[in-house]
Amino acid sequence: MKILVCVKQVMEGESPVRVHDSGKWINPCASARFEMNPFDTYAVEEALQIRENVPGTLVHAVTVGPESSRDTLRRALGMGADEAVHILDTGTGYRPPFLTASWIAAYAGGKGYDLILTGIMSADEMNGQTGPMIAQSLSIPCASAVLYEKPGPDRTHISIEREIEGGARDMFEVKLPCVLTLQTGINAPRYPSLSMVLRARKKEITVIPAGVFVDQEPGLRLHSLYSPQKQRKGILLKGTMEEKAKQLMDILAQKALLT
Amino acid sequence: MGKKTAIIAEHHNGEISTVTYELLALAKGIQESEAGDICFFILGADTEKPAQTLSTRTGEPVHAVCIPGLAQYNGALYKKALSALFSRTPFDYILAPHSSSGMDYAPALSMALGGSCITGVKDVVRTDGALCFVRSLFGGKLSAKLTTDTGPLVLTLQPGALKAFSPEGKSQGPNQVSNQGTIERSVLDITDDNMVYAGTKASPSEGSDLARADVIVSGGRGIRDAQNYNHIEMLARLFPRSATGGSRPICDYKWIPYSKQVGITGTTVSPKLYIACGISGAPQHVEGMKNAGFIVAVNTDPDAPVFQIADVCIVEDLMEFIPFFIETFKQKRRKKDERNDLGESFLA
Numbered sequence: 001m002k003i004l005v006c007v008k009q010v011m012e013g014e015s016p017v018r019v020h021d022s023g024k025w026i027n028p029c030a031s032a033r034f035e036m037n038p039f040d041t042y043a044v045e046e047a048l049q050i051r052e053n054v055p056g057t058l059v060h061a062v063t064v065g066p067e068s069s070r071d072t073l074r075r076a077l078g079m080g081a082d083e084a085v086h087i088l089d090t091g092t093g094y095r096p097p098f099l100t101a102s103w104i105a106a107y108a109g110g111k112g113y114d115l116i117l118t119g120i121m122s123a124d125e126m127n128g129q130t131g132p133m134i135a136q137s138l139s140i141p142c143a144s145a146v147l148y149e150k151p152g153p154d155r156t157h158i159s160i161e162r163e164i165e166g167g168a169r170d171m172f173e174v175k176l177p178c179v180l181t182l183q184t185g186i187n188a189p190r191y192p193s194l195s196m197v198l199r200a201r202k203k204e205i206t207v208i209p210a211g212v213f214v215d216q217e218p219g220l221r222l223h224s225l226y227s228p229q230k231q232r233k234g235i236l237l238k239g240t241m242e243e244k245a246k247q248l249m250d251i252l253a254q255k256a257l258l259t
Numbered sequence: 260m261g262k263k264t265a266i267i268a269e270h271h272n273g274e275i276s277t278v279t280y281e282l283l284a285l286a287k288g289i290q291e292s293e294a295g296d297i298c299f300f301i302l303g304a305d306t307e308k309p310a311q312t313l314s315t316r317t318g319e320p321v322h323a324v325c326i327p328g329l330a331q332y333n334g335a336l337y338k339k340a341l342s343a344l345f346s347r348t349p350f351d352y353i354l355a356p357h358s359s360s361g362m363d364y365a366p367a368l369s370m371a372l373g374g375s376c377i378t379g380v381k382d383v384v385r386t387d388g389a390l391c392f393v394r395s396l397f398g399g400k401l402s403a404k405l406t407t408d409t410g411p412l413v414l415t416l417q418p419g420a421l422k423a424f425s426p427e428g429k430s431q432g433p434n435q436v437s438n439q440g441t442i443e444r445s446v447l448d449i450t451d452d453n454m455v456y457a458g459t460k461a462s463p464s465e466g467s468d469l470a471r472a473d474v475i476v477s478g479g480r481g482i483r484d485a486q487n488y489n490h491i492e493m494l495a496r497l498f499p500r501s502a503t504g505g506s507r508p509i510c511d512y513k514w515i516p517y518s519k520q521v522g523i524t525g526t527t528v529s530p531k532l533y534i535a536c537g538i539s540g541a542p543q544h545v546e547g548m549k550n551a552g553f554i555v556a557v558n559t560d561p562d563a564p565v566f567q568i569a570d571v572c573i574v575e576d577l578m579e580f581i582p583f584f585i586e587t588f589k590q591k592r593r594k595k596d597e598r599n600d601l602g603e604s605f606l607a
Binding site for chain 2: 224
């Protein structure tokens, strides 16, 4: 099987996010650290597990982003991907998922991928659109929030389970080629071993400037970014830990929640 | 001629899901800025009962599309049916729930119609003359206003973000409007062998004790390791009728079983008291616990979105704060017991 895994570089969850003065995008502070979108690590792992079970499988990783996002492809190679492709976007503003998906689809079309995997969403923008839009662009089926997959013996179908509300799962037989967006917990993503990291450093990464793809209207415009307001009038406890513990105890006692 | 808004109704086992009425609230929000018609679309194998309910409760027109092969949600069939419907009858706004199904079909639908898509919408506002849709980014740390010039716009609404529409005139009895909406019925006999439904597996959260607890203490990634979950358990033991839960990530790490997961894909809870420890507050979790009577959040990150919905915000490391709190509480209780003991002996 030939598998394409779509990965994205995101800021680490604990890094502070501040709005750029223009209000049009974020301003990563100097200390900000970047990583592979945690949701996408499940997609890389799942592809590698398929390769272990289906002899002759090839795993390719693709990302769309600036120069620095190549680190994420190195990570994918370090985990065990065979090849990596960087669709280089030098734009600094907001890029709607429609463009990302269109470029990945333009790259992937006609290359004989049986399966395209990605995380259910990205940790930063949380759109969950890229995977389904790649499928639509390529006119192939897509299942989202997948928690189990097993390619059929004849490689024409894949059995999947997708998570629905409350944690139940709907089972489907999906025709290949298809796109699956994976729900967290489908596997335990591996850490790259040192030898794999060293090997990954030497691998060549194909770079394609996004400009080569047909120019398309982005559709969406980001009007502004801002910090959301509190929904409840919550009080912030101040003082030493001792004072905070006492205050909390008093509040809970007042509400008759802890006696 | 105004802008036309279509709402794709979500329904399960013949019942209309609450988010469908929240979608109507969003549609009315759009209507305030850009007057126009609203129409519900309801797809399924048996649409008669939910279509009746919708038309009675909202007074809006309903288009019931009976698709014999659609007893359960099937993404391929939904996309095929909806793109056919909206290619024939164009709408400016197409609203879907940000549910497991809505987020599955909406992005592809927008592309099939040559339009745009915004997922996880929380609100609609008019800013600088533009109709903007608000959504969360970075796990809820930021909000964005998005707008488009390319129609149609397909939106998915975050469940629980808006107050569900309820009819104002009570003269017709509860949950009824004075004028029932028209119901248009059609049958669409389509099939799709790209995706064939093969059954449903029950949730691991079924029968969990979370929904019955008065007090829930939950842990998130902030507990840092499986063994530290005992902090959560110790804190819960201070409260009668309590249960322990957790966020999705710590279930994914196999630190606790999925049956303890609080959130959209786990159990939705509304206890008297919810204590979130080391939980950042991703929308998927918040949606499952924000109806708790009182919310206490402990997190080292002062920007954690969980503080936006908490009644009491404590910026501390739970690993230090919880043992300290338990000790403080026990001391207080000991003192109280001593006083009681003294009192009794005096009386005796």
